[in-house]
Amino acid sequence: MMRKILSLFLSFSLLFSLPLLFSGCSLHAGEAPQTTVDVTPDPGEAADALDFAIRLYRTAYDGDNTLLSPLSVLAALAMTANGAAGEMRSQMESVLGMTVEELNAFFTAYLAALPKDQNCKLAIADAIWIRDDDRLVVKDSFLSVNADVYRAAAYRTPFDRAAVEEINGWVREKTDGMIEGILEDIPGDSLKMLILNALAFDAKWETPYRDESSVQSGDFKKENGDKVRVEFLCGTERIYLEDGDRAVGFVKPYAGGRYAFAALLPSEGTAIADYIATLDGERIATILQNERNCTVTTRLPKFESRTELVLNGNLEDLGMTAAFDATAADFSGITETCALFISQILHKTYIEVGEQGTRAAAVTGVYLDYAGDFNLEEPKVVTLDRPFVYLIYDVENSLPIFIGTLNDPS
Numbered sequence: 001m002m003r004k005i006l007s008l009f010l011s012f013s014l015l016f017s018l019p020l021l022f023s024g025c026s027l028h029a030g031e032a033p034q035t036t037v038d039v040t041p042d043p044g045e046a047a048d049a050l051d052f053a054i055r056l057y058r059t060a061y062d063g064d065n066t067l068l069s070p071l072s073v074l075a076a077l078a079m080t081a082n083g084a085a086g087e088m089r090s091q092m093e094s095v096l097g098m099t100v101e102e103l104n105a106f107f108t109a110y111l112a113a114l115p116k117d118q119n120c121k122l123a124i125a126d127a128i129w130i131r132d133d134d135r136l137v138v139k140d141s142f143l144s145v146n147a148d149v150y151r152a153a154a155y156r157t158p159f160d161r162a163a164v165e166e167i168n169g170w171v172r173e174k175t176d177g178m179i180e181g182i183l184e185d186i187p188g189d190s191l192k193m194l195i196l197n198a199l200a201f202d203a204k205w206e207t208p209y210r211d212e213s214s215v216q217s218g219d220f221k222k223e224n225g226d227k228v229r230v231e232f233l234c235g236t237e238r239i240y241l242e243d244g245d246r247a248v249g250f251v252k253p254y255a256g257g258r259y260a261f262a263a264l265l266p267s268e269g270t271a272i273a274d275y276i277a278t279l280d281g282e283r284i285a286t287i288l289q290n291e292r293n294c295t296v297t298t299r300l301p302k303f304e305s306r307t308e309l310v311l312n313g314n315l316e317d318l319g320m321t322a323a324f325d326a327t328a329a330d331f332s333g334i335t336e337t338c339a340l341f342i343s344q345i346l347h348k349t350y351i352e353v354g355e356q357g358t359r360a361a362a363v364t365g366v367y368l369d370y371a372g373d374f375n376l377e378e379p380k381v382v383t384l385d386r387p388f389v390y391l392i393y394d395v396e397n398s399l400p401i402f403i404g405t406l407n408d409p410s
Helices: 043-060 070-081 086-096 102-112 140-150 161-176 271-276 281-289 312-317
Strands: 024-029 121-132 152-157 189-205 213-222 229-241 245-252 259-266 292-301 303-310 341-352 357-372 379-384 388-394 397-404
Touching: 043 070, 043 086, 043 102, 043 271, 070 086, 070 102, 070 121, 070 140, 070 189, 070 213, 070 245, 070 341, 070 357, 070 397, 086 102, 086 292, 102 245, 102 388, 121 140, 121 161, 121 229, 140 152, 140 189, 140 259, 140 303, 140 312, 152 161, 161 245, 189 341, 189 397, 229 281, 229 379, 229 397, 245 292, 245 379, 303 312, 312 341, 341 397
Parallel strands: 121 152, 292 379
Antiparallel strands: 024 152, 121 189, 189 357, 213 229, 229 245, 229 292, 245 259, 259 388, 303 341, 341 357, 388 397
């Protein structure tokens, strides 16, 4: 596992004074931060997070406009892993690419270092809902670490219709209204806990598309050969990407420079699924790190996309099987009064790309059920007029916040 030694000063306390969402009791409250420190995620941990992001996306791509927030999934699973034990914990760590301690260190640093810029905002929220059931006694150690690291408040409440409305209200609020909710109802009496991560990204382009000539109609050719008429955002960028002879692309920064939009267009004749299958964390990192400064004439479709995924099978394909098995799961780090297993990992995403910038959101829910008691060169041209892969990523860490594929912008 790649590691660079950094001097990370992580000794500080955090304030998590989140309001009660239900009439039930809050199980854990943090304390106000006493100091502000400059912390940066370990580059080795960021590389591991990138690798997990690409591995998961490869399993999730389904031939449609698939959008995934690996950061949201990683956060929700990292919180859950703090209650994992035994062989199952080792299995989760192997799939996530880091130990639980490394995950906690990564998110401690990452959340503390989020910039506060109204022109480019990434907001991350976490929470734990627990069924009000006398059989379920949740360990203080599990609640404390998730409050201290992930700023997650915990709520014990009857899992009734009011809870559905409150949870969905929390999701709407934390995703700036881009995602309406994550529950239609409480799926049976067996659901004992819901661990949620919500993420909202709202950023203006560093260079917006300002005049009428910046938006032009054109044809987008789908993989099956059909053409759809779309509006293209036309501009000139300064960062060119190249993946050997396999793909070309560009980077368009958001205001402030911390985040950027990157697009990769596979070579003519290469199926998008075949190209995605060749990607891994190291390759994406190499592509982004080997950016070339030159003039790039670009055409980017305006688009809006939503995705809803159940990630159980995807994570099982990566090797995380025990957590979904009622007979093999070991969440004794959460409770020793009843056996729990993951019945579902539900992931919802939304993105809107337009003249002024990008809005995107994600929510990930981990359902725990009862199991038993960047030198100028010649100008380049990249026209995204056929299926392509795109990322919204943290420039400092080469860490994808969202990964998507546009097959049909209509």
